Amino acid sequence: MGDSLTLAMTQSRQDIRPKLVVLDDDPVTRSMIARYFSDEGFHVREAPSAAECRTLLKASPPDLLFVDIHLPDANGITFAQEIRASSQVGIIFVTQRDSEIDRVVGLESAGDDYVTKPINLRELMARTRSLLRRSKQSSGQPSHRSVITFGAYVMDMTRRELSSKGGKLIPLTRGEFDLLAALVEANGRPLYRDFLAEVVNNRTGGGEGALRTVDTLVARLRRKLKQAEGDETLIITMPGIGYRFGRVVGLT
Known part of the structure; x- marks a missing residue:
């Protein structure tokens, strides 16, 4: 009886560990x-190739996926796009490739964050x-501002949909949604780029890399919103400060 209880408690603790x-x-x-x-305290599985990673993902979906761009059987960015098409799993690129193009394409296509090697494990954590x-x-209790309207759009904070x-439906990555949500909830108040960098990257005073990430996300949001409704004025640049939202926000 005692052994069974200990085993059950051990399995329960393992079940709540973040899966990586x-x-x-x-x-x-x-x-x-x-x-x-x-x-x-993470439950970690390893994959040396995209094919083996697919097998692991089918067996048990993780909470988070670290992806190297250079893989023996796939391009990591293309693979992440494949995963993102059917899953909202968190994706962080962890790679040797540190060019601005790789970073922009990675974040724009599927990634939530981008970390270059050599890795600072504490920063990655x-x-x-x-x-x-x-x-x-985002999957917890609904906010008192769970559904917000502005211009020609409806933003569901609980379902994380625009x-x-x-x-x-306008598909957004997690970073895009988090940044847009921060701007919307500020309701016209300018937000500093440093603050927005913390929102999307948790990098206080995050340096030029984090600020460029913010600019990249803003450019992507503008492009997606323009494609959806032909609207270019939803996110307004505030020189020397950052960005503000350019519409009156309503609640439903």
Whole structure:
């Protein structure tokens, strides 16, 4: 009886651990990340290839996926796009490729964050916990401002969806949604780029990389909103400050 109870309690603790898959073809890097996050209480599985990662994802969906861009059987960005098409799992690119183009394409296509090697494990942990915290909050209790309208759009904070009033869904990444939600909830008040960098990256005073991420997300949001409704004035640049929202916000 005692052994059964101990086993049940152990399994229960394991069930609530954050689930992480590390996709990287470098066994040293993969093992280093896996060991560090396992020691911090994560349930970690490793995959050296996109094919093996697909198998792991089908067996048990994780909460978070670390993806290297250079893989033996796929491009990591293309693979992340494939996953994002059917899942809202958190995706952080962890890669040697540090060019601005890779960063922009990675964040624009599917990623929630982008970390370059050599890896600072403590920083990677901070970003991971921030992403998981935002995911938990987004799936928790509805906000008193659960459905917001502005211009030709309806934003459902609980379901984390943006659509036109005609019902057309506008797909947003987690970073895009978080940034837009911050601007909408400020209701016209200018927000500093540093603050928005914290919203999407949890990087206080996050440096030029974090600020460029904010600018990239804003550019993507403007493009998506323009494509949906031909609207270019929803997000207004405030020189020397950051951005503000350019519409009156209503609640439903």
